Amino acid sequence: MRTFLLLLGAALLGACSSRSDNNPGAVPAGTWRVTLFSERGDDETGDFSGYVFTFSSGGAVTAVRSGSSKPGTWSLNSNNTRFDIDFGEKTDANKPLGELTDNWKVLAITGTEIRLTDDNASSEEFLTFTKN
Structure with missing residues (x-):
């Protein structure tokens, strides 16, 4: 019985x-x-070639390309289903980073990948960040 409980405990810890x-x-x-x-x-x-993104735990995100940086914000809701990014307005002057400004539905977040889709299905937007 003791062995069974130890195995059960290890299985539960692994699942968590x-x-x-x-x-x-x-x-x-x-x-x-x-x-x-x-x-x-x-x-x-x-359009995002050469950009490097750093997400801070405080909700700030920085996009850097060719030595130039652009600050933004990000947030993840409490049940990890919505990921919001804001780099400012979606205007031609703010392309391509403005294209990321949106409320995104989380498809997956792992240690190496963040896969998102626009929360408005009619826009048919998909976004994937991969860890460097």
Whole structure:
């Protein structure tokens, strides 16, 4: 019986740790790059070439490219289903970072990837960040 309880406890601990790895509730530390941005079937990932993104635990995000940086904000709701990013207005003058300004539905957050889709299904936008 004691062996059974030890095995059961180990199995439960393993199940809990794998759950937190798959959805940690925060963006893992490090730098990230956009490896997919598509809108209505058009792949616009190349617009983000050279950008490096750093998400801080305090809700700030910084995009850096060619030595120039642009600050923004991010948040993740308490049940890890909505990821909001704000780099300012969606105008031609603020492209491509303004394209990321949105309320995103979380598809997956792991230690190496953040996969999102626009919370408005009709926009058909998909965004993936991959850890550097």
